Amino acid sequence: MAKGKDIRVRVILECTSCVQNGVNKESPGIARYITQKNRHNTPSRLDLRKFCRYCHKHTIHGEIKKEIERVFDLSKGQEKEELNIS
Structure with missing residues (x-):
């Protein structure tokens, strides 16, 4: 079965x-x-409760609108990650 878009995304x-x-x-x-x-x-x-090292306590961390895409670098033959701000 073929997958359309990636089901699991990095946020x-x-x-x-x-x-x-x-x-x-x-x-x-x-x-x-x-x-x-x-x-x-x-x-x-x-929304998840995570530790904030700047507040020095557990706080709610919410998802922001930046998405990370995996890009294949042909010159090095390795995968790298890039941020896309939309």
Whole structure:
């Protein structure tokens, strides 16, 4: 059976409390995780409780709209990942 689009996609999870508070001098950045989800089982956005190293506690990390694509680099013969911002 042929598969149309990839069922499992890689998504980026971003700390919601860092985004709401904004990045200030005390917080050097926004915590992000890369994970996979199944498009058929979870068509909506993914929210998981993960540890934020900038907030120093477990917070809700929500899916953001950047997607990671696997691109085959012909010059090196290896796969690499690229971010597409849409």
